[in-house]
Amino acid sequence: MTRIIILELIWDEVNKEHIKKHSVSTEEVENIGKNFIYHRKTHTGRYMAVGRSGNRLITIIIRRKAPKKYYPVTARDASKKERKDLYAKEKK
Numbered sequence: 001m002t003r004i005i006i007l008e009l010i011w012d013e014v015n016k017e018h019i020k021k022h023s024v025s026t027e028e029v030e031n032i033g034k035n036f037i038y039h040r041k042t043h044t045g046r047y048m049a050v051g052r053s054g055n056r057l058i059t060i061i062i063r064r065k066a067p068k069k070y071y072p073v074t075a076r077d078a079s080k081k082e083r084k085d086l087y088a089k090e091k092k
Contacts, residue, residue, distance in 0.1 A: 004047055006033040007068040015072050022076040028053040029075045032060050038089045046073060050082050057083050 009030060016026060036051035046063045047070070057078040062070040078086065 004039055004049075004064075004070075005068050006062070006070050008070075009033050009062070010065055010069060010071045015074075019072065019075040022074065024058060024075040024077075028056065028058055029060055029072050032058050032075070033062075033070070033072075036060075037086050050078050050086050057086060 011026060019026070019029060031053040032049060032051040036049035039047050039049040042048050042061070046061050048059060048061055050057065050059045052058075058075055059078045059082050060075040061073040063073055065071050
């Protein structure tokens, strides 16, 4: 698996408004971007990263724009399966 390194998240009004619909703040997404526990490539070529922001488990979907620069497409609370995968990775 390719390890991704996020140095910058690219924000605009579209993605800020979209994550707000899921009750996720830009600060929480920035936190996950720096400290995600695991990630995988999606079938559309984007990346899904799951991590903790405080006590909250959040999944972010990001698209690579340039080396180490990603555009957050969406962010939401982690699903049951994603939480299970996260707990398994944390135990290692």
